[in-house]
Amino acid sequence: MQEAAAPVRVFISYAHESERHKEDVLDLWVFLRTYGIDAQLDREAAARRRNWPIWIEQEIRRSDFVLVVLSGTYRQRAEDAEAPGAGRGVKYETHVLSSLLYQDLPTWLPKILPVVLPGGSADDIPNYLLVAGTCYRITSFTVDGAEELLRVLTDQPATVEPALGKVPVLPPTNHHVVVRVVSEGDRLVSTTTLAGEVLGRQSAPAAGDLRDGRRLAKVLFTDGTAGRLRRLVDESPPGSTVEIVVEAAEAVRDLPFESAELPDGRRLGSLDRVRLRTVGGLVTGAMLAAVLAETPLVQRSLHGFADYLDGVLDPEADQDDDARGDGRATGDQAEPDTAHQAAGPHGTAQHGAQDSQGQRPEQHPALSQLAEDPGGAQKAATVSGGFDGVRSGGDDGADRYDDDDPYDEDDRYDDDDDLGGAMDGGTDDSDY
DSSP: OOOOOOOOEEEEEOOOOOHHHHHHHHHHHHHHHHTTOEEEOHHHHTTSOOOHHHHHHHHHHHOSEEEEEOOHHHHHHHTTOSOTTTTHHHHHHHHHHHHHHHHOHHHHGGGEEEEEOTTOOGGGOOGGGTTSOOOEEOSSSSTTTTHHHHHHHTTOOSSOOOOOOOOOOOOOSEEEEEEEEEEETTEEEEEEEETTEEEEEEEEEOOSOTTSHHHHHHHHOOHHHHHHHHHHHHHSOTTOEEEEEEEEOGGGTTSOGGGOBOTTSOBGGGOTTEEEEEEEOOOOHHHHHHHHHTOHHHHHHHHHHHHHHHHHHOHHHHHHHHHHHHHHHHSTTOOOOHHHHHHOTTSOHHHHHHHHTTOOOOOOHHHHHHHHOHHHHHHHHHHGGGHHHHHHSOSSOTTSOOTTOTTOTTOOOOGGGTTTTTTTTOOOGGGO
16 A cells, blocks of 8 residues: 655744734644644744754754744844844744755745734745745635645645647748759750759650640649649648749740649649749850850950960860960061051950951850850860969969959959959059
């Protein structure tokens, strides 16, 4: 048989003042013991000779709670406001209790309970107990009149903390879907992602009428991807939005992606909670070279770069040019190359003449090869990172071509001074 739990033990600390007050404390003692609280009072212990300081300290330490009965006399003695020799019991109990609070406040603060008896006042709480202002008022020596104190002593709070439940799973209210579409020969290749997670990849022949919503959907999405999109649209909570961004290469950017149909025939662009928009895809090396070759302002600054690419794309021709240059340099005071002087340091005589007349310079052969040969563009891109360091004698030429920010303080290329100091190995204060 399981043993019953030990009763709660309580020590009552009070001041021996009026007879009425002492009778009220005695009624409190009897009341507590009547309702199963093992209350200890000095009234019973006084019948025998004792070492009171030891008895007081033992009772305090053995108790689960210490009830400090508030009164004006108790406060005066606890704060040592009475004549020496008066109220030695209260003074010693106060000494022990304040020492315990000082040594271990978290343990003893909830165990020392100020109590206000009927007719008493909470203003009589001594200073050492002001660290917590809670007092337990007893209106009568009944369960109802002492309910607040009884709940604390018996660990039966009026409000029970609810048990923790499961955290609800709340779906996002906005979904971001990206569909990347590129053309590879006669096929369309698409990758669909949701918040960075790949939903599916599709590679299908670009055959048939792709302006037909059902046919376009078959080319863009696998059956599994189309099903996921349908569930995403239908099962999202009310008020949510599905944003679909189509990143389309230039060759397929004009396709009516908003007409692509879900498996049940609904068009993506017609659904209220779907927001679909098309943006440009990635720029390839061949596309970039073709644009540069047709841009006069950029081409003017790229002749030196194109000269360098001659050596990358056709090393043998570059070696022949070097040999011819060496031959001219060894002659006795050879006549100046008037054609080269007319051209300046960045091109041939023909390039320089056309440029001086304000006309668009002739497209450099290397740029033509870039536009026509994507493989050459890739090869040029591989080595272009070291170009500036080779030309200028710098370390790696980092950020020499910074077209995104023409006002970058680190940009060595100033359109107003042709190629600036980077091409001739010098520096130009206007570039910094």
